[in-house]
Amino acid sequence: MSFFAADNLGMNFGGIRAVDGVSFAVERGQVFTIIGPNGAGKTTIFNLVSRIYDASGGRLLFRDEDITRVPPHEIARRGIARTFQNIELFEHASVLQNLLLGRHAHARPHLVQELLFLPGVRARERAHREAAEKVIDFLDLQPYRDSLVVNLPYGVRKVVEMGRALCTEPTLLLLDEPSSGLSVEETADMAFWIEDIRTLLGITVLMVEHDMSLVSAVSDRVLALNYGRAIACGSSREVQEHPDVIKAYLGG
Amino acid sequence: MRVPFKTTYDQDLGLFQDPVQRRWYAALLAAVILLPLAVPDFLVDISMVLIYGICGVSLMVLAGYTGLVSLGHAAFLGIGAYAHVYFLQDLHLPWIVAMALAAALSAAAGVLVGLPALRMTGVYLTIATLAFALIIQEVFTRWEHVTHGLKGRPVDKPVIFGVSFTSDLAFYYLCLAVLIGALWLTANVLRAPTGRAWVAIRDSEIAAQSMGVHLARYKTMAFAYSAGLMGAAGALFAHKIGFLAPDIFSVLLSIQFLLMVVVGGLGSLHGALYGAVFVAMLPVLISEARDNVPQWAGHAAGALGHDAGNAVYLALDRFVKQPGLEPGIFGLILVLFILFEPLGIYGRWRKLQVFFSTFPLYKRATFRRQKTYMRSERLR
Numbered sequence: 001m002s003f004f005a006a007d008n009l010g011m012n013f014g015g016i017r018a019v020d021g022v023s024f025a026v027e028r029g030q031v032f033t034i035i036g037p038n039g040a041g042k043t044t045i046f047n048l049v050s051r052i053y054d055a056s057g058g059r060l061l062f063r064d065e066d067i068t069r070v071p072p073h074e075i076a077r078r079g080i081a082r083t084f085q086n087i088e089l090f091e092h093a094s095v096l097q098n099l100l101l102g103r104h105a106h107a108r109p110h111l112v113q114e115l116l117f118l119p120g121v122r123a124r125e126r127a128h129r130e131a132a133e134k135v136i137d138f139l140d141l142q143p144y145r146d147s148l149v150v151n152l153p154y155g156v157r158k159v160v161e162m163g164r165a166l167c168t169e170p171t172l173l174l175l176d177e178p179s180s181g182l183s184v185e186e187t188a189d190m191a192f193w194i195e196d197i198r199t200l201l202g203i204t205v206l207m208v209e210h211d212m213s214l215v216s217a218v219s220d221r222v223l224a225l226n227y228g229r230a231i232a233c234g235s236s237r238e239v240q241e242h243p244d245v246i247k248a249y250l251g252g
Numbered sequence: 253m254r255v256p257f258k259t260t261y262d263q264d265l266g267l268f269q270d271p272v273q274r275r276w277y278a279a280l281l282a283a284v285i286l287l288p289l290a291v292p293d294f295l296v297d298i299s300m301v302l303i304y305g306i307c308g309v310s311l312m313v314l315a316g317y318t319g320l321v322s323l324g325h326a327a328f329l330g331i332g333a334y335a336h337v338y339f340l341q342d343l344h345l346p347w348i349v350a351m352a353l354a355a356a357l358s359a360a361a362g363v364l365v366g367l368p369a370l371r372m373t374g375v376y377l378t379i380a381t382l383a384f385a386l387i388i389q390e391v392f393t394r395w396e397h398v399t400h401g402l403k404g405r406p407v408d409k410p411v412i413f414g415v416s417f418t419s420d421l422a423f424y425y426l427c428l429a430v431l432i433g434a435l436w437l438t439a440n441v442l443r444a445p446t447g448r449a450w451v452a453i454r455d456s457e458i459a460a461q462s463m464g465v466h467l468a469r470y471k472t473m474a475f476a477y478s479a480g481l482m483g484a485a486g487a488l489f490a491h492k493i494g495f496l497a498p499d500i501f502s503v504l505l506s507i508q509f510l511l512m513v514v515v516g517g518l519g520s521l522h523g524a525l526y527g528a529v530f531v532a533m534l535p536v537l538i539s540e541a542r543d544n545v546p547q548w549a550g551h552a553a554g555a556l557g558h559d560a561g562n563a564v565y566l567a568l569d570r571f572v573k574q575p576g577l578e579p580g581i582f583g584l585i586l587v588l589f590i591l592f593e594p595l596g597i598y599g600r601w602r603k604l605q606v607f608f609s610t611f612p613l614y615k616r617a618t619f620r621r622q623k624t625y626m627r628s629e630r631l632r
Binding site: 050052071072073074075076077081082084088089090091092093096097100101102103104105107109111114115116117121122125126128129130164168 | 452
């Protein structure tokens with residue numbers, strides 16, 4: 001069995017079939033990229049995986065378990081973390097607090113203990129802080145540790161959001177357009193980080209991306225969608241040369 | 253300029269940033285303990301500030317930190333007040349037990365409101381809490397066996413462990429102790445995972461959920477905690493006013509609580525207290541001004557001639573004796589705050605702090621970009 005698989009996945013919004021019988025398999029340690037024109041259903045697939053939407057049909061398998069009906073807050077605990085296309089950070093909290101919230105899947109909050117701030121709470125907070133500091137070191141976020149997200153430039157926010165996802169210690173990381181809105185240099189940095197996340201941290205990456213240079217640089221396999229259907233799957237070069245993909249992007 | 257120098261993670265875990273800040277808070281504590289010596293005449297009003305402070309902390313947790321705006325908090329205050337008096341005077345339970353039970357009952361009511369409210373956000377949730385408050389007020393009127401209905405219910409002075417808190421001074425210290433306790437508990441939760449989860453829900457529910465926050469559980473917890481604090485405040489409130497009647501716990505009181513957290517500054521415990529001072533002291537200031545300002549102005553204008561002095565006195569006197577002046581001024585101040593200082597009194601205070609700590613280098617533009625509204629204000 002593969003590490004993560006979608007099996008005949010479908011999602012209908014009324015009469016619109018946003019995702020229509022899509023199947024794919026991601027192997028452990030791969031960077032798997034989904035491409036496609038606007039409205040092809042890429043983000044919908046992400047929202048199905050993180051259980052914001054209920055799938056209308058098909059199954060999602062993660063480490064041989066069916067996660068199609070798991071409650072949304074359970075997904076992080078199972079080892080799947082994600083970022084969002086338009087950045088969903090906690091804007092009126094500091095970068096550190098955002099990263100610490102990423103540790104929530106590992107926290108065992110107990111209201112009475114926390115009200116009194118018993119030593120156990122303090123010890124756990126220290127452990128979470130150490131884990132968050134590792135991510136800060138990994139992504140070079142030291143200068144921004146105590147600044148509020150609302151005051152940070154867009155490029156940094158993008159990295160912070162990735163850091164927050166890494167704090168959950170995922171085995172599968174979903175990146176929704178990691179390079180959107182970034183400058184050329186920041187996109188290059190992002191490519192290195194995705195490489196590092198895969199090779200150094202051993203995290204499998206599922207990514208939605210439009211920037212084909214980034215896609216070619218980091219992806220092991222690429223899936224092309226159009227109108228909710230898979231039209232091509234293979235290496236980056238194979239997919240880019242596929243006649244249906246060219247047709248989907250250029251028309252004709 | 254002071255730069256905090258951090259060497260251990262515990263420095264970020266502490267309640268206070270550094271020893272300097274801890275000393276400032278110690279000084280503040282000493283000041284409020286000695287305050288009765290300085291203003292013995294206003295002790296009753298200041299006790300009210302402290303009780304409102306607890307209410308402010310309660311609503312701040314819900315509206316300022318979790319982003320759930322409630323217009324029904326007077327109902328929780330009422331539940332706490334009536335329950336406390338019922339347990340104390342009808343069941344003759346010890347004071348501490350009665351207060352704890354009142355807080356627990358109010359928290360349970362909070363869960364009851366919270367559960368259906370989970371499916372609502374923004375302005376719809378606010379309407380739901382408003383409806384709840386109206387229902388509860390009706391219950392207060394009709395359930396005469398417990399509340400004595402419209403006849404009202406007199407409340408005895410508190411006696412705790414045989415110690416009577418009859419004097420204004422003793423009651424002041426009682427309120428102070430409860431407020432400090434409430435602040436301590438709340439600050440503890442806010443620096444722990446639960447508090448972070450609340451802030452996460454406020455800023456982005458969808459991201460909080462993806463990070464493993466169980467939305468329903470944490471929203472319910474916020475409701476329960478907030479209502480529980482309100483119930484505890486209600487117990488003190490009952491002793492403070494000495495006579496309970498259903499029309500005290502009206503929507504207007506709920507609006508005052510909301511005003512308190514908005515004017516104080518959403519998203520900070522300081523703000524809750526600034527707001528409490530503002531809301532509880534403004535009526536006192538207005539009534540003082542009502543008595544004195546026309547005379548002063550009359551005397552001042554009298555320098556221009558006897559007739560001018562008389563005219564100014566009469567005009568001002570007629571103006572300040574208008575009914576509805578107080579709500580008018582309240583409303584005006586609220587509008588001005590939302591227009592010019594969305595972060596409230598606390599936001600203004602932070603700006604002052606930055607001004608002095610960076611003194612010759614202060615840039616006006618430092619806060620320019622920060623005129624952003626928190627999501628709980630934007631009402632998604």
